[in-house]
Amino acid sequence: MARVLIAEDDTAVREFVRRALTHGGHEVAVAHDGLDALDHLNNSEEFDLLITDIVMPGLDGIELALKVAKDYPQTAILMMTGFAAERQRAHNLDELIHEVVPKPFSLKQICDAAEDALSVRKRQLH
Numbered sequence: 001m002a003r004v005l006i007a008e009d010d011t012a013v014r015e016f017v018r019r020a021l022t023h024g025g026h027e028v029a030v031a032h033d034g035l036d037a038l039d040h041l042n043n044s045e046e047f048d049l050l051i052t053d054i055v056m057p058g059l060d061g062i063e064l065a066l067k068v069a070k071d072y073p074q075t076a077i078l079m080m081t082g083f084a085a086e087r088q089r090a091h092n093l094d095e096l097i098h099e100v101v102p103k104p105f106s107l108k109q110i111c112d113a114a115e116d117a118l119s120v121r122k123r124q125l126h
Contacts, residue, residue: 002118003045004029005075008051008053009057010053016107026114033058046074048121049075049118052064052078062089076118076120076121079097080102080110081100099117
């Protein structure tokens, strides 16, 4: 079981991912944007994985990923977006993030991406 933080401003997507990962046995916290996600992280909650949308109001997923990679290096980062241009922006972060999952995605795709990110992070930490 891993602790996962989901940062997504679209309620339907956020709940879809939350239910999928909870069903997979993970402990999941949700944030409605990047600033909310930082609040979770700053309140000394440790997470094994951050799954963040790229396009969000306030603090977008790229800014959030940069902050998390710097301040919480033990946390794996998975990004999701429905915009091709945003996927390209995220690919400039290849060293910091595990993958960019294109929307729309299936339950299996997001679960597989999360499990892969967690297993890679676990190998890196050991």
